[in-house]
Amino acid sequence: MTAELGLGAQSLVELALERIRGDILRGAIAPGERLVEEQLTRRFGISRAPVREALRLLGQQGLVEHLPRRGVRVAELSATDMAELFGLRDALERYAVETALAAPPDPERLAVLERATERIERAATQDASLDRADAHREFHVALVALAGHRHLLRVYEPVIMQLQLYMAANMRREAEQRSPAEGAHRHRHLFEAVASGDAATVLAALAGHGAQTYLAPELSPGLDGA
Known part of the structure; x- marks a missing residue:
């Protein structure tokens, strides 16, 4: 995939992390909205592994939620x-x-x-x-x-x-x-x-x-x- 040429695995994770987090924090992806790995990989032009790791890190930061059998969504805060x-x-x-x-x-x-x-x-x-x-x-x-x-x-x-x-x-x-x-x-x-x-x-x-x-x-x- 295009974005993967010349970039190491860690750089790809950081790329995905920064882009997804940026979209969340500027409101382009709303709280509660699902994040679909396949769509993100096509958008960024990278494989699923770095996208999946980026979503895991965003979960640690409290920005996304991983729901059993329902995938990943932007966190909603009460x-x-x-x-x-x-x-x-x-x-x-x-x-x-x-x-x-x-x-x-x-x-x-x-x-x-x-x-x-x-x-x-x-x-x-x-x-x-x-x-x-x-x-x-x-x-x-x-x-x-x-x-x-x-x-x-x-x-x-x-x-x-x-x-x-x-x-x-x-x-x-x-x-x-x-x-x-x-x-x-x-x-x-x-x-x-x-x-x-x-x-x-x-x-x-x-x-x-x-x-x-x-x-x-x-x-x-x-x-x-x-």
Whole structure:
């Protein structure tokens, strides 16, 4: 197949993973929609093995569900799922900040967080919802990575990925409620708090940063911010 020429098995898996995940996170494939291996192999021009492995990895990230005798579909998250995920994200980020700022922030990790902040600000000026969502995820992963805690990051990444799935599905509603520039300002404020090195300041900024702008009012009234 065309895409397989000159590419190793791992590269083919990454190709399929990035394309399927991109389609899911920009809303081109809706929650609950089936993912058929045969259709994906024809679309990407690769064999079934890398597509199957990509779907397995997406299952680990919480973006797809493997259903017995029913195949694979994009994950659907309930109101309870979202409340739990946002609560878990908040708890993990607070723990990461408290761990990271027990000493002065690591300059290299802080630089990564600053670059992620700048990416959010650039994305806010563009009409590209997937770029904004990716920049948002990159920022929060960099925030948790400040702790230098490998196992914490391993637990955190699937949480933020699943939240991005829901955010992508509700990006239009978010745009109607507030501008991308407002979100960029919130993230810059949080970065500056982290750069101050004061854990209490960062925890206060996190509390004000919020978590649940993307939840529909009927799912979680009174909770906002992202």
